[in-house]
Amino acid sequence: REKLSVARLQREVAQSKSEGAMREKLIHELEEERHLRLESEKRLREVTLESERSRAQMRGLQEQFSRMEETVRNLLQSQGSPGQNGEGTDNIMKVYQEKLSGDSRKGKEGMEKIHTPADEDSRSESSSTEDEKEKTKLLLERLKALE
Numbered sequence: 141r142e143k144l145s146v147a148r149l150q151r152e153v154a155q156s157k158s159e160g161a162m163r164e165k166l167i168h169e170l171e172e173e174r175h176l177r178l179e180s181e182k183r184l185r186e187v188t189l190e191s192e193r194s195r196a197q198m199r200g201l202q203e204q205f206s207r208m209e210e211t212v213r214n215l216l217q218s219q220g221s222p223g224q225n226g227e228g229t230d231n232i233m234k235v236y237q238e239k240l241s242g243d244s245r246k247g248k249e250g251m252e253k254i255h256t257p258a259d260e261d262s263r264s265e266s267s268s269t270e271d272e273k274e275k276t277k278l279l280l281e282r283l284k285a286l287e
Contacts, residue, residue, distance in 0.1 A: 194272055201279050208286045 190269070197276065201276070201283075204283060205279070208283060212286060
């Protein structure tokens with residue numbers, strides 16, 4: 141009887157030791173998960189701020205394009221009477237409208253790329269940022285050409 145009770149007690153001690161080790165392991169994993177969550181939240185805040193800045197910049201560029209478009213229209217209208225350059229003006233305006241609508245579509249696609257989930261790997265985020273920089277550069281070049 142004593143041997144059975146000693147064996148039972150030894151099993152209980154071994155079981156509590158293994159539970160303690162498992163508990164320590166779970167606590168360690170929990171701390172790691174907490175750390176990763178905090179890092180993800182920090183990155184999410186950074187990406188959100190960058191997205192807001194990009195949206196503000198995009199709005200500013202769109203306003204500049206609208207002003208430039210209005211300026212181009214006014215210049216084209218003031219170049220001459222409709223009988224003289226009407227056909228050339230129409231062609232220029234059509235080409236300009238097509239190009240503007242294409243760039244507008246590209247801008248919308250670029251804005252959609254900004255809204256990617258924050259947990260995607262950093263390579264896709266940096267390539268999205270590079271795409272935005274490239275589009276901004278192209279828009280600025282167009283602005284200079286219009287000026």
